[in-house]
Amino acid sequence: MFQDLDVRYDNSFRQMTPEENDTALVFQGDAVLAAQREGELVFPRYGVLSPALRAGVWRYVFSLGERPVFLGAWEGAPMPGCRFVPSREYRGMGPKEAVFAAAVGESLHRWYGSTRFCGRCGRAMEDSQTERARVCPACGLTLYPKICPAVIVAVSDGDRLLLTKYRGRAFTRYALVAGFNEIGESIEDTVRREVFEETGLRVKNLRYYKSQPWVFTDSLLMGFYCELAGSDRITIQESELSEAGWYPRAEIPGDYSPISLTGEMIERFRRG
Numbered sequence: 001m002f003q004d005l006d007v008r009y010d011n012s013f014r015q016m017t018p019e020e021n022d023t024a025l026v027f028q029g030d031a032v033l034a035a036q037r038e039g040e041l042v043f044p045r046y047g048v049l050s051p052a053l054r055a056g057v058w059r060y061v062f063s064l065g066e067r068p069v070f071l072g073a074w075e076g077a078p079m080p081g082c083r084f085v086p087s088r089e090y091r092g093m094g095p096k097e098a099v100f101a102a103a104v105g106e107s108l109h110r111w112y113g114s115t116r117f118c119g120r121c122g123r124a125m126e127d128s129q130t131e132r133a134r135v136c137p138a139c140g141l142t143l144y145p146k147i148c149p150a151v152i153v154a155v156s157d158g159d160r161l162l163l164t165k166y167r168g169r170a171f172t173r174y175a176l177v178a179g180f181n182e183i184g185e186s187i188e189d190t191v192r193r194e195v196f197e198e199t200g201l202r203v204k205n206l207r208y209y210k211s212q213p214w215v216f217t218d219s220l221l222m223g224f225y226c227e228l229a230g231s232d233r234i235t236i237q238e239s240e241l242s243e244a245g246w247y248p249r250a251e252i253p254g255d256y257s258p259i260s261l262t263g264e265m266i267e268r269f270r271r272g
């Protein structure tokens with residue numbers, strides 16, 4: 001899956017200043033600064049950045065393997081030999097550690113950008129000195145990085161699996177029922193509600209499988225397998241889905257994402 005890396009991802013909170021050889025994640029909107037290479041995402045070292053860029057705000061965000069990664073932003077032109085690679089493009093590049101770093105960095109970059117001022121009293125917010133948080137010096141409001149819990153649900157009926165296709169999105173492959181947790185709701189109730197809303201089906205025997213930090217949408221996906229309870233008649237929620245149907249194990253199409261929890265869950269069912 002997306003987060004399964006060959007190097008250790010260490011996101012424990014530390015206060016550090018960047019050094020010459022550290023990795024620089026420089027964002028401009030949703031685009032990250034990288035070397036001009038076909039299909040390969042290579043970030044500059046902090047030491048090669050221009051003095052003006054180095055003079056900006058830099059935050060240590062995590063380490064990949066032994067290498068510290070720092071987050072910065074730049075509104076000017078890219079340095080020679082580099083370009084700003086937009087999110088929709090870098091997702092399809094490699095290596096996977098770099099794509100993961102860019103996606104996590106982009107999520108944090110969005111979060112820092114949207115927590116500049118306190119939503120309660122309007123003062124400028126500051127970084128906490130002890131944890132990854134933004135704190136208002138006037139009223140004390142503390143904000144943590146935005147993570148929205150959501151579910152991915154594989155509904156089976158004997159040898160059949162329920163597959164869906166989203167409506168009106170760039171992602172057109174097969175998917176499972178999915179949706180966000182709402183206030184006051186257990187994650188198990190999210191599973192039952194989302195399945196019912198999207199397909200009109202009832203489910204039983206919920207079994208938690210795995211989670212996946214889907215940082216592209218600031219969400220934490222929690223995967224569940226469950227079984228059909230009652231009628232198998234599907235009533236599609238047309239605002240969300242273009243398609244939903246039962247697929248026998250042997251006829252499950254191979255058209256799903258290889259990096260997503262959804263893809264892994266479909267594949268696991270297909271293999272029995």
Ligand SMILES: [Zn+2]
Nearest residue numbers: 118121136139
């Ligand atoms: Zn405040």
